[in-house]
Amino acid sequence: MKTLIRKYRLHLQAMFLLLAMLVCAVVLTSCEKDKLDIQQNYPFEVQVMPVPKEVANGQTVEIRITIERSGNFNDAEYFIRYFQFDGYGTLRYYNEPPYMPNDLYLLPQTQFRLYYTSQSTVSQSFDVWISDNFGNEKQVSFQFNSRD
Structure with a gap:
């Protein structure tokens, strides 16, 4: 039973780690410095x-x-x-x-x-x-x- 709990715990930890990496990847790639919208043309x-x-x-x-x-x-x-x-x-x-x-x-x-x-x-x-x-x-x- 202890072995089964350890397996699930390892699977849960791996899933949380994968989820954290996915969130970091989305957050870091959503900000692109080259595409900042700066208005220069004012009537x-x-x-x-x-x-x-x-x-x-x-x-x-x-x-x-x-x-x-x-x-x-x-x-x-x-x-x-x-x-x-x-x-x-x-x-x-x-x-x-x-x-x-x-x-x-x-x-x-x-x-x-x-x-x-x-x-x-x-x-x-x-x-x-x-x-x-x-x-x-x-x-x-x-x-x-x-x-x-």
Whole structure:
């Protein structure tokens, strides 16, 4: 009888050991480091403070812009480009040289000021595109009537 109890005890111990090894194998293989889901691509909105409706030839208008992100990823970069399709003028970032139309420029901040200087006596219109390094893009249109 003692031999029979020892056999069952050995079988039970072997079954518990096998069950423990199976649980460890499932737990350890369910966590894969290479497949962590880290979100990097956050959409954004562009907020623009009100600007004047009229501008005179030679006058400079300040345009205050804020990029409002829906999330924060440290490696996100933002870019700006513009195209003027009515009238003539220049657009620049703070005291930097004027932007060239359709060229892409890196924005160092998400809150900044642009300065548009009219070089025309007719109505002026231009679009500004702000994009990020994940392919998201927003367009903001500006139109100024001539004060001349």
